[in-house]
Amino acid sequence: MSKLMQSIDARTQLAGTNRLEVLLFSLGKNVTSGREEVFGxxxxxxxxxMHIPEITQAPDMPKAVEGMVSLxxxxxxxxxLSEFCNLQAEEQPNILMITEYNKHVQxxxxxxxxxxxxxxxxxxxxPPSMITSQMSGLVTAVSELQDKRLVMIMDVEKILAETAGFYEDQNIYSGIEPHKGRSSITVLFADDSSVARSQIKRTLDRMGILHIGVRNGAEAWDKLNELAEKSDADGVMITDTVNFILTDVEMPEMDGYVLTRKIKSDDRFKDIPVVMHSSLTAEANQCLGKGVGADxxxxxxxxxxxxxxLEGLLY
Structure with missing residues (x-):
């Protein structure tokens, strides 16, 4: 385990290159299909x-939450995860991965x-619709490995929302008021997580800001070019059509770092503020974001x- 983590620690310099490294894991051989699916x-x-330490049970735990461990x-x-995904495995899990998403550790x-x-x-x-349906929307992306295996990347934010309600507390929206300055503000946002897209929409709706949502950086770039062409045909500036761009970092096809760099290097778009919006909250990630031009x-x-x-950037 220690060698594996040393390898992970040494491989965190890929942001901004449209590449990522994933740790592959298995949820066991499916008793129905006989296959062992690969996740990342x-x-x-x-x-x-680590190997699984003693788990402390607690009453009224949400679905698939086994309990708590002291760390x-x-x-x-x-x-x-296999229970949460309704995957009937032939054996019990024996590995615990400790992860951090947006300062939540689980x-x-x-x-x-x-x-x-x-x-x-x-x-x-x-993911193709068949996988989306089979995994109840829990897979946000897929990729073929060199050995021809298919790796599925889960929407961990959706898992955390459904198991612990981390992102569904209505109080998190309290105090967000409609914007009282400029009217007809439009935000183009890109995120591959359905949970994140829903929360972004609710936030912008409460502010009275119009929005256009897409699922990844490639779609955002295509939409931005489409809007630029329409703006040009209408005789207006693209900055009058799109006032802000909000982008996740980790997205299929084109990540947020590459999207931001492309926007800021294009004379048509360079004056549109770009806000990076990510569960990768380490200082290194924030520096990388600012390094590619994020506002x-x-x-x-x-x-x-x-x-x-957003309010601060509107003034």
């Missing part, structure tokens, strides 16, 4: 991999961890902070 998680989000003085919730029970694979985001695609970097699932950031 960005190494940036893995803090530790250096903190109690960390443990989620059984453990995922898995059956095995494999290798670290380097992927190009342009080879990572939105601000906001943690995901902090609607009030997002609203305050």
């Amino acid at each position: 998680i960005n190494v940036f989000k893995v803090r530790e991999v 250096r003085g903190s109690m960390v919730p443990v989620i059984n 453990g995922f029970l898995v059956h095995a961890v494999d290798t670290i694979e380097r992927l190009n985001w342009d080879d990572v695609k939105a 601000a970097y906001v943690p995901k699932f902090e609607p009030k902070e997002l609203a305050a950031t």
Whole structure:
């Protein structure tokens, strides 16, 4: 386990290259299909991999939450991923992955961890409808490995929303008021997580800001060019059509770093403020965002902070 984590620690310099590295893991051999599916998680989000310690049970736990483990003085919730995904495995999980998403720390029970694979985001695609249906929308992206296996990248934010309600507390929107300055403000936002897109929409709706949503950087770039062509045909500036761009970092086909760099290097778009919106909240990630030209970097699932950031850029 320690060698694996050393390898993870040494491989966090890929942001801005449209590449990522994922730790591959298995949820066991499916008793129905007989297959062992391969899943992946960005190494940036893995803090530790260990054999399962003693899990403390608690009453009224949400679906698939096994209990809590004590980790250096903190109690960390443990989620059984195969149970959450309704995958009937032949054996019990025996590995615990400790992960961090947007300052939330949790453990995922898995059956095995494999290798670290380097992927190009342009080879990572939105999942076909069959996989989306089979996995109840829990897979945000897929990619074929060199050995022809298919790796599925989960929407961990959706898992955390459904198991712990981290992102569904209505109080997180309290205090967000309609914008009282400029009218007809439009934000183009890109995010591959359905949970994140829903929260972004609610935040912008409360501010009275119009929005156009897409699922990844490639779609955002295509939409931006489409809007620029229409604006040119109408005899208006693109900056009068799109006032802000809000982008996630990790997205299939084109990540947020590459999208931001393309926007800021294009004379048509360079004056449109770009706000990066990510669960990768480490200082290194924020520096990378600013290095490619982002005007601000906001943690995901902090609607009030997002609203305050947008308000600040409006003046």
